[in-house]
Amino acid sequence: MRSTNKSKRILFFNAKREKCDSNSAHIGLGILSAVLKKSGHEVMVVDYQFNPNAPEPIEVFEDFKPDVIGLTLYTATMKEAERILKQISKFEKPVILGGPHATLYYNDLIEIANYVVIGEAENIIVELVENADINVKGEIIRSEPPDPEKLPFPDFKTFLGHEELYIYPLLTSRGCPYNCSFCAVRLVSTRKWRNRNIENCIEELIQAKNEFKKMGMVVVYDDNAMFRKKHIKKFLNLYLESEINLPLSIINTRADGIDDEILSLLKQADCPSIGIGVESTHPEVFKNIHKGESLEDISKAVNLIKKHKLPLALCFVIGLAGDSLQKTKCSIDFAKKIKPDHIYWNMITPFEGTEIREWYDDHGKVFDLTNHSSWVDGDFMCEEPCAETPEFAIEDRKKAYMMAILETNDTRLSIRDIMRVYPYVKEYGLYNEFFRWIPKSLWKTLKKPFVFLNELIKIYRELGLKLFVKKSLNKIHG
Structure with missing residues (x-):
């Protein structure tokens, strides 16, 4: 592939896993965002695992108007990932699939994507995005593993x-x-x-x-x-x-x-x-x-x-x-x-x-x-x-x-x-x-209130009032 050097807008999705919430953002998409931004592209990440209350894919798409769409796939979240794909497919933009499931089951995905990435994508993501073509169907891209020393810090502000x-x-x-x-x-x-x-x-x-x-x-x-x-x-x-x-x-x-x-x-x-x-x-x-x-x-x-x-x-x-x-x-x-x-x-x-x-x-x-x-x-x-x-x-x-x-x-x-x-x-x-x-x-169950109280006291001493309130509320609701 040859780079077009034209700035593009990339929209990444990570599907939510049922019965599992996370306060942690997807580190892989954070690093890919940083790599792309370093090359002059604009990135937005909708990580439903991190932010389950984020707008529906179709709403984000209409607001951000991306040139390329990427989904990271896990076997445990394929049902939800397929729902996302169904929403965005009508916009006729190049779709890139990656992540563990894409690496293991790439042959099952070539009919539903323009590109399927095998392995870690940092070394090829810029060239792939810059040359992404809606007319390409099911192309498999193999990526050599990057040297972590050469990668930028993840950019979670794109989330x-x-x-x-x-x-x-x-x-x-x-x-x-x-x-x-x-x-x-x-x-x-x-x-x-x-x-x-x-x-x-x-x-x-x-x-x-x-x-x-x-x-x-x-x-x-x-x-x-x-x-x-x-x-x-x-x-x-x-x-x-x-x-x-x-x-x-x-x-x-x-x-x-x-x-x-x-x-x-x-x-x-x-x-x-x-x-x-x-x-x-x-x-x-x-x-x-x-x-x-x-x-x-x-x-x-x-x-x-x-x-x-x-x-x-x-x-x-x-x-x-x-x-x-x-x-x-x-x-x-x-x-x-x-x-x-x-x-x-x-x-x-x-x-x-x-x-x-x-x-x-x-x-x-x-x-x-x-x-x-x-x-x-x-x-x-x-x-x-x-x-x-x-x-x-x-x-x-x-x-x-x-x-x-x-x-x-x-x-x-x-x-x-x-x-x-x-x-x-x-x-x-x-x-x-x-x-x-x-x-x-x-x-x-009888001991729980006393254990809970001791935990709250420990948290307060370690984190201070602001983080104490947040973590306490998480424990109460969790």
């Missing part, structure tokens, strides 16, 4: 509702060298771990804090932030030295990336919790994941987190290779023993191109993944599983999930949920688990 940005998303690196059987990261952002300059990251945060007056928290969204411990330790030390003075959270944390020094620094940074991906504690199932770490690493990390008195979150996956109802009980027993502060029981989603998908193609069935999410949230009710095997049928998977949340006393599930839970208890014969859960949940 509708950016004034309300509370959680600031940060990337200190991209990619993950591991090859977990169920994970699609290597297909989207590669196995090559690419880090940013730490001073550059801190400069971005200082600038953001000055720009977004309601900013109250920083979340590191790296694929694997702790792959190089030296890297994350330097970041944490500079974060504390810079006196940004906002709670810091890091997601996608591996057990083997944790040590005493890192946990001490995270505690000083007021990290709200540390999450560990356990996946399964059944030895056979765990071995099939190929995580590159051991169950001993996980136990050691759990003990270290408890030693530092940091809130602990554990994540499990139901339905991995070789899993069964009986084997899931091994993970349930582990969770009951550890008693984490938060716990997540996720249903396997065998994405195209992953090792787990190949395993299911040989050993079971995979159903339509569209609009399916592995993360069970919102009302805590299990979505219809999208895969099964003869040894672990769909009904057994749902039973395993309900058994897990009752036995491990999910901290988000309360006594008021009895009427919604009971039909599943009756269907799967989980009466013992149900009647053991009720007194635990009742005790938790």
Whole structure:
């Protein structure tokens, strides 16, 4: 392609996921906005996940009058993304599709878009936008992964509702060298771990804090932030030295990336919790994941987190290779023993191109993944599983999930949920688990006002009056 060098107006959309709100803007669209603006183009982003009350796509289109439209796609939001596409298709402007779903399922999208981008788009977005042609149909664009060092800071001021940005998303690196059987990261952002300059990251945060007056928290969204411990330790030390003075959270944390020094620094940074991906504690199932770490690493990390008195979150996956109802009980027993502060029981989603998908193609069935999410949230009710095997049928998977949340006393599930839970208890014969859960949940409910009060006092001392009011209201309504 040759650049036309003509300034264009680009309108990006990110569809909302059902039963899930976020105070954090889409970092990928923020960076693409900055890249395009640097080349003289005008950008607007409508991120319905960040701003669910934003106007309908057709209203934004008529107001902004873009030359090119882009949508970032996730498998879990395809239903809503298709609704957006339907609204904007009548305006006959070039449509670019990108994001994880476009990378994994590009062949399914060529009939509904002018261009489909595979991989990270920063290196090709300017040329693509400048030459976008409505007469092109279903062209697949492959993009080489960019060097994060050469990318500008994300421009979140292009987002509708950016004034309300509370959680600031940060990337200190991209990619993950591991090859977990169920994970699609290597297909989207590669196995090559690419880090940013730490001073550059801190400069971005200082600038953001000055720009977004309601900013109250920083979340590191790296694929694997702790792959190089030296890297994350330097970041944490500079974060504390810079006196940004906002709670810091890091997601996608591996057990083997944790040590005493890192946990001490995270505690000083007021990290709200540390999450560990356990996946399964059944030895056979765990071995099939190929995580590159051991169950001993996980136990050691759990003990270290408890030693530092940091809130602990554990994540499990139901339905991995070789899993069964009986084997899931091994993970349930582990969770009951550890008693984490938060716990997540996720249903396997065998994405195209992953090792787990190949395993299911040989050993079971995979159903339509569209609009399916592995993360069970919102009302805590299990979505219809999208895969099964003869040894672990769909009904057994749902039973395993309900058994897990009752036995491990999910901290988000309360006594008021009895009427919604009971039909599943009756269907799967989980009466013992149900009647053991009720007194635990009742005790938790009775303690909640006192825990809530202590949390509010802690927030007030750390954040001051203005942010205290905002976060308190979020807790009350959440």
